[in-house]
Amino acid sequence: MRDFSESDRVLAVASRPISENGLGLSLPETALELTKLKAAFTLLPESTEVLPQWEKLVIKQKVIGKQVHDAHLDAAMLVHNLTHLSTFNDRDFRRFTEITAINPQNLS
Numbered sequence: 001m002r003d004f005s006e007s008d009r010v011l012a013v014a015s016r017p018i019s020e021n022g023l024g025l026s027l028p029e030t031a032l033e034l035t036k037l038k039a040a041f042t043l044l045p046e047s048t049e050v051l052p053q054w055e056k057l058v059i060k061q062k063v064i065g066k067q068v069h070d071a072h073l074d075a076a077m078l079v080h081n082l083t084h085l086s087t088f089n090d091r092d093f094r095r096f097t098e099i100t101a102i103n104p105q106n107l108s
Contacts, residue, residue: 010034049079061095074099 014030016022025033054075057063063071070089074096077085085093085101093101 010037044076044080046076047079050076053078057096063095067092071096 011030011034012022014023014025014033015027016024018024023030050072054072057071057075058068061071070092073085074093077083077099083099085099086104087093087101088103088105090101090103090106093099
């Protein structure tokens with residue numbers, strides 16, 4: 001069972017080079033940031049309900065490529081009745097009308 005925290009995605013983005021839209025952190029730096037995130041937020045389990053919800057979203061929205069990961073997050077949010085997502089990548093979540101993606105850079 002995976003945690004809703006999506007530790008693998010945090011690791012991928014944090015350790016990816018800045019030139020490839022990552023944070024460019026070393027593995028030790030990434031591990032420290034992941035520890036901080038897990039301490040700051042409640043982790044929700046990925047239930048067996050997420051996969052069927054994800055499949056529906058992928059088919060309905062015709063999601064392909066890397067955006068299947070966004071659909072997975074959207075599906076997990078729907079299963080857990082979460083409505084808002086804070087993300088710097090709000091454009092990729094516009095297709096998922098069931099949630100509201102908020103870019104923190106746009107907050108005043």
